[in-house]
Amino acid sequence: MSHTLGIRQAQKQKTRQALLDAALGLLEEQSLSSLGLREVTRAVGVAPTAFYRHFRSTADLGVALVEEALGSLHPMIRTTVSGTGDQEERITRAIELIARHVDGYPAHVRFIARERHGGVQPVREAIRDQLSRFAGEVRDELAKDPVSEGWSEDDLLMLAHLYVDQMLITASLFLEALEGPEEAREEREREVARVATRQMRLIGLGRHHWLD
Amino acid sequence: MSHTLGIRQAQKQKTRQALLDAALGLLEEQSLSSLGLREVTRAVGVAPTAFYRHFRSTADLGVALVEEALGSLHPMIRTTVSGTGDQEERITRAIELIARHVDGYPAHVRFIARERHGGVQPVREAIRDQLSRFAGEVRDELAKDPVSEGWSEDDLLMLAHLYVDQMLITASLFLEALEGPEEAREEREREVARVATRQMRLIGLGRHHWLD
DNA sequence: AATTCCAGAGAACAGTTGTTAACTGCATGG
DNA sequence: CCATGCAGTTAACAACTGTTCTCTGGAATT
Known part of the structure; x- marks a missing residue:
């Protein structure tokens, strides 16, 4: 199904990606609603009008960034929540995975937390x-x-939302730990992991006694 | 200790409050980082330069808004978390209180969720x-x-953070329920309350079995 | 009553913004 | 090989931004 793109289409995608990357960089110090289209094109090194060949507006670009930041994360989620091992092991693994993701894609995480x-x-x-x-x-x-x-669909979804929100909060805390002075960064990260682990453990306890 | 202000100081505070109110209104459809000082003064009906008599910048105004939105909430928190009644009753009361607060001060809640x-x-x-x-x-x-x-200080604080985050999430969901079509608003609010109640209940269960 | 203070007004500045129109050059499909 | 398509350029526009300096009227102080 995938057709090797012509020189033309390839170059276009390259510029488009450059716009997305530049925008993501600029969004580390501001919100999307203040991001100017000229600002983005200037960072990439193309004419302001070139922007319109790819996005209708910066809001449109923002929607594309959401897809880029979260779209490829679905398989990750599935394999993390399920998986083998006892509860404690799973929690440690999930939090470790969040930490790695924040380390690898801090700008994406910041963007989602900010624009949510x-x-x-x-x-x-x-x-x-x-x-x-x-x-x-x-x-x-x-x-x-x-x-x-014995759980109802409804209760499962309510717990799922709790987990998702908790993951986002944890990711945001890892991000905070990442910035700031390099000095005690690792210690800050460990502290976030420590608290998040115990919170997940407590929620897990609540889950096990839900049907009491 | 409170000294009745002169005409001068009173008028100044009035303008200052007008600036805060206007800003809060404008921030319903954008983020603080895109809020212009001229935009605010235009909405109030004063000259742009008057802004500087009260705030160094819009960021400075934002900090003042944080104080206004959260500063007076501390006594409320204390009496909500403590209070009498069994756990179930307390949860219902807390969520009811959050719902009322969001209804009464939607712009403040939106501002905090957005700028956090x-x-x-x-x-x-x-x-x-x-x-x-x-x-x-x-x-x-x-x-x-x-x-x-038998709980450690550390574990208590970890649980407290969980509660605070949960309150914010719930407030934000009530806000979402508030906007949109008037038609099914009440039903949306009830649904939010229903889910939030069960989430709090689950966390409460985890709390009771923490020392097992 | 005379003087000081100061919240707000007014005008001007250099720089920025989104959007339009008409263009250029090169990859593409017939 | 030639005609078409289209990503990106150039130039220009009216509107807007934050900040400066100067001024004014009336409250506060003496």
């Missing part, structure tokens, strides 16, 4: 949709777990 | 500090509860 409640409606909606998909997928995986026997 | 991870550093810090204070206060109240016997 940000000033640009279409972007908020795009993020909400993706997170809803995540919650649904987490629910599906939870349903497979023997611990979930 | 927003593009203006001093504002993010101001919010982080206030939420830290909340967490500390919640911990203090939790410590008084007989259920917390």
